Amino acid sequence: MTAEGSLAALCDEVRHRVPRPPAFAELIEDAGRQRFATYYLYSALLAGVIDGDDDLVPARWAAKLAEPMQRLGLTGWAPRTRRGLDAQLTPSERASLRSHDRKSEFAHMLVDLINHGAFGPLCGRADSVRLSPQGQRRGGDLELIKDDRVVGTCEVVDHWELVAQHLAGAPLLGAEAAAETPRTAEAAATHQLKETGISHAVSLGTTLAVNVHPLGAAIGLGTRLVRARVQTDRDEAGELRDLGQELSTLAAQASRDLTGLQART
Numbered sequence: 647m648t649a650e651g652s653l654a655a656l657c658d659e660v661r662h663r664v665p666r667p668p669a670f671a672e673l674i675e676d677a678g679r680q681r682f683a684t685y686y687l688y689s690a691l692l693a694g695v696i697d698g699d700d701d702l703v704p705a706r707w708a709a710k711l712a713e714p715m716q717r718l719g720l721t722g723w724a725p726r727t728r729r730g731l732d733a734q735l736t737p738s739e740r741a742s743l744r745s746h747d748r749k750s751e752f753a754h755m756l757v758d759l760i761n762h763g764a765f766g767p768l769c770g771r772a773d774s775v776r777l778s779p780q781g782q783r784r785g786g787d788l789e790l791i792k793d794d795r796v797v798g799t800c801e802v803v804d805h806w807e808l809v810a811q812h813l814a815g816a817p818l819l820g821a822e823a824a825a826e827t828p829r830t831a832e833a834a835a836t837h838q839l840k841e842t843g844i845s846h847a848v849s850l851g852t853t854l855a856v857n858v859h860p861l862g863a864a865i866g867l868g869t870r871l872v873r874a875r876v877q878t879d880r881d882e883a884g885e886l887r888d889l890g891q892e893l894s895t896l897a898a899q900a901s902r903d904l905t906g907l908q909a910r911t
Contacts, residue, residue, distance in 0.1 A: 674873050676723070682814045683723035684734040686715060689810035691743055692752040693803045699728045714807055753777055753802045756809060757788070764812055765856040772797055775855050788855050800853040808858070 660667075668676075690696045690711045700706055704721055715721045725731040732740050742751050759765065760775050768775065772790035778799065788805075790798040 674876065678870075679720060679723045681734070682718065682811070683715070683720040684725060684731060685814035686711065686720060686807070686810045687724055687731055688735060688739060688743070689752075689806045689813065692748050692755075693806035693809070694749050694752075695803065695806050702726055702728065702731065710806075749802075752806075752809070753788075756802055756805050759809065759812060760788075760805075760855055765808055765858070767857050769855060769857055770798060772855070777802075790855055798853075798855075800855050804852045804854060808854070808856070 687696075687702060690708075691701075695710050696702075696706075696708055701708070702724075703726055704712070704715075704724065707715070712721075715724065725734065732743075735743070742748055745751055754777070757775055757777060760768070768790060770790065771792045773793075774791045775788050776791055778787045778789045778796075788800050788802055789796045790800070
């Protein structure tokens with residue numbers, strides 16, 4: 647059976663099993679929601695909002711995680727097991743989850759994100775943040791710094807949702823690969839995150855190190871990034887197909903030239 651015949655048979659089988667498949671746009675939206683749900687769990691585990699693998703089951707979620715997940719409609723999209731969570735994370739993210747010092751890693755990641763402007767401007771008059779020595783022993787206070795003076799403090803763990811939304815909206819490519827292969831839609835989305843802050847944030851009673859401004863439907867960023875990746879993959883597939891056709895043409899021309907040379911010798 648030819649490759650075309652095998653694909654046709656597979657297509658018929660899929661149609662039989664799923665007579666009314668969802669539209670492609672729906673799949674994109676679902677992928678975006680799944681990505682957001684994954685990073686909410688990942689950030690909650692890193693920051694200590696939930697503690698272990700058993701807490702991945704929605705019935706065991708802490709209220710601090712359950713409330714935003716329900717508000718954003720992400721509960722049904724969240725992985726239920728560590729294997730399901732690991733499947734959607736990068737190798738370095740999986741390694742961070744397995745680290746005995748993951749809360750400290752989260753705190754240092756948060757400081758880097760804030761100081762590099764990932765969440766927009768800092769609160770008040772501060773121009774940077776750092777981990778307080780006491781906070782490091784307890785797992786996490788942030789000090790807001792202005793001219794080498796502490797002008798405010800807040801908790802590391804209170805920023806878990808901001809980190810989750812930032813990671814969910816970030817490109818999958820590493821920094822070096824992204825620099826070599828710019829993706830306009832992804833760059834625009836991450837720029838929007840940086841310029842406007844993160845939506846939904848946390849409760850009004852929480853003190854954050856950054857000013858948080860409404861962004862609208864946060865999930866929309868995730869779905870736009872997924873859609874941008876799909877379109878990029880399509881473009882690359884189209885380029886490879888065109889290249890394949892050109893190579894086939896060149897191969898046929900070379901074969902004809904070789905036949906002509908052999909006939910003259």
